[in-house]
Amino acid sequence: MIINNNSTIRKSFASDNWSGASPEILQALIDINPGHHPSYGENDPLMDKARHLFREVFGNDSQTFFVYNGTGANVLAVRQLLRPWEAVVAAHSAHLNEDEGGAPEALSGSKILTIETENGKIKPEQIKPFLHSIGFQHHAQPRLISISQTTEMGTVYSIDEIRQLAQFAHANNMLLHVDGARISNAAVALDCTFKEMISDTNVDVLSFGGTKNGLMFGEAVVFLKKDLADGFEYNRKQGMQLASKMRFIIVQFIAYLEQELWKRNALNANQMAQLLGKKITSIKGITLSRPVEANGVFAFLPVELIEKLQAEYFFHVWNEEKHEVRLMCSFDTTADDINGFVEAAHRLI
Template identity: 50%
Template structure:
């Protein structure tokens, strides 16, 4: 089948060969169901190793499920979750958090870097203790952010300290946690457990896994009811060994990190290749595997004839487009885009 070059997302790519082989290997014989099998126990141990002794991981199927169920462990219906106006939980989950949590989502308008800060959350705290308002209970951030930027360990630490001082929790949507670790060049523990995050997800699907994410409790008290939350939330997959086997392959020999390093390197290559071209402006720092570009609608349409990518904001004057790089994006695809962009008139 003829394939167009696509930068539409990092989940348009396939499955890493080691992960695919692990699925086939797990297909031999039988195994206990519902995450009671040896694969699930081993994979949970490997995930926990990344985050430290107290981490309690649970596997789920989708990133939306990971977010909604993690948040379910932290809130009641009279609570509010504070997050960026570009947050996936707010903009791209079709109201799943509102339906399953029954509480309020409170977006704060983040600046150019897409990051939530204590200063942005502070004004909402005046609602604390007032029975007429949902009570702010969780700050939810995405690492990397939806604009491809990465919170530093200090930025996360400041948010966690602020949350805890105000009887709140810090949730981290880690659909692209591997890309953040690769971008920062630090172990994930440094910007999660050690920085005070309460619950984080470790994404797999966007970085070489076929199906699977992990919800990781770093605050063990919050994990208490999660077995029931996961089942009620329809994410306790009966043949969980196939999810777990993927994570074992993913976390062995640093496959997860190498995948993310490649995607990030391709993003740098693209960003640097188009940075000095006359008709394109890179509008966000390229800190992980996303490149965000402003160009005219005409130029955007011309490039769309050859390449797939999402226009995330448009006016009559410009298109802001998102180019995502994946664990297996070939350098030739990046170079083809740079060449096409440099021919724009």
Template identity: 50%
Template sequence: MEALHDRSIISFASDNYSGVHPEVLAALAAANGGHQVAYGEDIYTAELKQAMNAMFGREVEVFPVFNGTGANVVGLQSMLPRWGAVVCAATAHINLDENAAPERVGGMKLLAVPTPDGKLTPALIDREAWGFGDEHRAQPAVVSITQTTELGTCYTPQEVREICRHAHALGMKVHMDGARLANAAAHLGVPVREFTSDAGVDVLSFGGTKNGILFGEAIVALNPAAADGLIYLRKMNMQLSSKMRFISVQLLALLADGLWLRSAGHANAMAALLRAGVEHLPGVQCTQPTEANGVFALLPPGVAARLREKFRFYDWDAAAGEVRWMCSFDTTEADIAAFVAALQQELAL
């Protein structure tokens, strides 16, 4: 076991790099005893639905799935007619990082809009929300927003409400990719329902993998009337787990005693500490507000490549020299200190 621990790295590449939270592992172990009915008829999935009802303040439908791409593709499929299109930010995960699964697997058209900060607005939505009734154009039917965004920015409850009002007035539905939903809730300091169900979001991809679980997400139909056929689409898209209890119990563990908010709040705090440590260094220019668990920055030529010999992180825009540093529930102050010291050393060369 000691040899395995020696293989660990200090990573600021992605919150997917982190391990599993001990409380989640304990919940998995506890759920492992005995038999439960397969395909979601287990007690843990039933409890998850009740927990989600309480969280969102209404009767919702909950569909645990294996991963975030599956949650997005299946959720969006349920909201769209065969001829439908999705308006999203150009930086959206569904547009850049899901290997065209929405188009190839989901059979939908993405209408991507450039944004300065990853956030859509009613005016930006209108750049692609047109051509209704035109048989030559894929029909804009859904607006998809990411909370927090791929650029680490966070929609306020008012911004989500304005998007939902605008989309609904156009006859469109609203989907939220909530891979980092907990980070948004921790940043905003308000109940999650204020920027989801109460704001008018119809279908939510509820994230867990980036916040300390082993695997699994959930599609939450906040407005069940806006989603059709999820029970069939999940199976058809190979996202139906026979031993679903092991997804549901992890999500339950996150929700128990506020673990999901504590973990996300810690990740956010570590990102704020990282930004404070680097933003005044000569040659470093932060490019986006740090509102969640990510820091985006421009570095002088060659610095990122040298720094990556010690720490793992990704380029965001390699041509511009922009990088992304992500913090996790298990990032420590010592990790931050080591990284900042190494960056200072590389900048001095």
């Protein structure tokens, strides 16, 4: 929401974390606020309830830990699974590589080996070249494949693609991590459950996002195999991601899963992205640069339009040279917001 010079209130298409929190989440926070409550999630019946919900979603072998943010979830997952001389293989565009300020390398010591991609997705055959260095003491040892679901380019891995990556990882003594900052948008796009997408495909660890889909803050690290989580409590504490007022993260995830808020919110964001994709391409000179698969719309805009439109509805330029922009829809994006944006584009062009 932006208050511009005319004091009108307007949403942006900058990112799905520019939106606020869902009313259901705010209510859960208000309800848990009064009185005193165990800290750190220790001996806390609410923690038992949240973990139970996560086990219902991901299966009985899963173990879930709450953290403050997505960078923390990714970094701690890497640090948990890798020794410092072991490496992560990821798309160059991965948040882990491009947008975490070097935190994964700094805090885990592990190198990130990157793959250039057209659409943010990596395939097993692109990982193969890194395997030549296995057992060669001069090279970092590839041990973890990390993918983002949805990707930073708005694309969605199919269930089969994830399964193939997991098979490839395990056949090569590697593990598979999924950065699921937008996993709910992916589940809605694929019309599947989290279990079908993550547990049944044999993923090893998941960063389960909430902030981009209606939570105020808070993410979860979900280990799908029990022994992988050994000692994670210490890792999280050392990594400064253990919340003392843990109840405020826990209740958000309970509301998110119990009431299927994740689905309603992601469905709206994805549907709005479809609508935006359709409407915006009715304007002469605007074309989609990628198919709309989840809640992101990527489009080429006439260069002279970009700044003028940004002044009314902020969004990020994705590729300066190509005049490609990224328009993100959120749980609270409405058809009116989209109509306003499209009208502004018509007027300003």
